Amino acid sequence: MEFQDLSDFDFELPEDQIAKFPAVQRDKSRLLVLGRTQDFLKEETEFSKILDYLREGDVLVANATRVSKRRVFLVTKTERRHEAMFLSEIEPGVWKTLIRNSKKLKLGDILSDEASGKFQLSVERKEEEFTILRSETPLDENSFETIGRTPIPPYFKRESNSEDDVRYQTVYSKNLGSVAAPTAGLHFTPELLEELKNRKIEFLKLELKVGYGTFQSLSEDHFANKKLHEEEFDLPSETTELLNSAKKNGKRIISVGTTTLRALESAYDPNDKTFRAGEGKTRLFLQPEDSILSCEGLITNFHLPQSSLLLLVSAFAEKEKILKAYKFAIEQKFRFFSYGDSMLILDPEKV
Structure with missing residues (x-):
């Protein structure tokens, strides 16, 4: 693929829309819902209402890594x-x-x-x-x-505090080893996870140790080699069995975050439509016009301009759709980046 014109993925964001502190409650952040390939949904709500868009049999997959005080x-x-x-x-x-x-x-x-x-x-x-x-x-x-101290992102422009020690971790985080949080999962609460269970919606976990490359600027070398920073991941056999069953039975798999999606796509074999269990390493660089086949939905925050994560989201959904969604979010005063608001992107063919 030819080198992307990164200027397409640039945008100006008012300083006051950079979320430098977490929302008062995790699940009270705003949620923008849109279709993956068409405008079957374009609604604004709060994250606690995400259950309105999920159904029995859905399978959510989240990165359960824990942020180290590195x-x-x-x-x-x-x-x-x-x-x-x-x-x-x-x-x-x-x-x-x-x-x-x-x-x-x-x-x-x-x-x-x-x-x-x-x-x-x-x-x-x-x-x-x-x-x-x-x-x-x-x-x-x-x-x-x-x-050490919790390594909050540099664009917070402040020192970390005791609130960050709690809020810059997901409620389901487990093993230490990441230098940044899988931020799409920060919106979930224990009560929301319990309600997913009550509605027979699976919430599965894998681990990917989020590295410095999450914040690294893209270069021509990244595009020339179609490779990014390397990150280690582990897909447990129990999670893999449930994912493969979901694929076989036509259930929706929804990735909680871009780090999860990177691991899922790296572990997925599109030829036999199955996931491979175990430890692995990924340098996968997903960008517009790439096909993402491992899942049918994505929960994600609003990412930095010209970043690999923004390109990944634009690979999952149509590029123009994502750019319009970002423009809408800026106009509607959504909060951006790690402590910011979120999007739910669903495949309309699977609704």
């Missing part, structure tokens, strides 16, 4: 402060990080965590925009829970 403040021996995002452990004790003002760091520099001073790290090397740190003391998820 945002850590480090200090040098001269007490210079650096904000670091610990992305992944590439070998025991060696971490790939993003560090603000990393140009001021030299190979061999020693840093310690600001919170406790117990963890000493040295600058081992630099790779493009990343800094590779070696930790003398093993760092694990428990360590980050002690010394």
Whole structure:
């Protein structure tokens, strides 16, 4: 596919429509409902009313990953402060990080965590925009829970607080390991999940560890190679069996979020129309004119302009439909991005 004109996916958003704090209640955010390929629906409601558009036998699939406190403040021996995002452990004790003002760091520099001073790290090397740190003391998820902070998105333009520790996690999150939340799931409440169960609507889970690439700007290399950042996912066998049964019996599969959709599409074999269970890695880059066959519905927030997530949503539904929906959402003062409002996109042929 030829390089996309990203200017088509650009838009101006008033600063006051960037949701920098969560809604008062998770399920009271606004919901825009539209058809995947035609205007059979274009309604505005609140998220708690999503049940009006679902039916018995539907299968929702969500990313149950939990956000790690990977945002850590480090200090040098001269007490210079650096904000670091610990992305992944590439070998025991060696971490790939993003560090603000990393140009001021030299190979061999020693840093310690600001919170406790117990963890000493040295600058081992630099790779493009990343800094590779070696930790003398093993760092694990428990360590980050002690010394780190919730890594809220940079466009919040504020420090994280105790409310973010709760609200920047889904109510069904399980295993730590992501550096960003699967935000479409932030709207669900325990009561809403219970009502889904009562109405015999399945709510299944997989895990995809959301990485830094979620916020990474797109480049010509991404389009030339049709590859994005790599993310690990795990599709449990129990979830796979229920998904394959749904496919076989013509039930609607609805992805809760773009990270879930990326995992589903990577695990789906369109030839035999089945999902493969187990662990995997994906670098899938979905964009307009690609076919998405793994599911018939998508719940998603409103994404950053010119982002891979916006292109993915435009691959799931018609590009012009999504761009019109965004224009409508801006005009109607919807809240955007991670703590913002949401869309439900359904396949009209399956209604």
